[in-house]
Amino acid sequence: VQLQASGGGLVQTGGSLRLSCACAVSGRTFSRYAMGWFRQAPGKEREFVAGISWSGVSTSYGDSVAGRFTISRDNAKKTVYLQMNSLKPEDTAVYYCAAEFNVGTVLRKVTGAYDYWGQGTLVTVSS
DSSP: OEEEEEOOEEEETTOOEEEEEEEEOSTTGGGGEEEEEEEEOTTSOOEEEEEEOTTSSOEEEOTTTTTTEEEEEETTTTEEEEEEOSOOGGGOEEEEEEEEEOOSSOOOOSGGGOSEEOOOEEEEEEO
């Protein structure tokens, strides 16, 4: 499983960005993975941002982004998205997508639960 994150960039406070994470995996396997977005700011630990179950029915968000960010997925395109609105300078970080083999509805918020990671995409929010 290979993950390729994209869509990062420089945006002003209050602006929006949409991140994408394309998954290279054989057949219909992508639909057996829960997907997550994490972020890591300089000098800080990697933190959970959002997660979505294999079916898309269940979603979960970190406290700092709830109500501003929306995670979604398109299993036909093997892609997961993170729509980020009302961005703040404290959202500045490298954003990583991750995949966990998980056909349930319980979403994990710890990095150790995820099996595969993308390379990260930088989001910078200017004040």
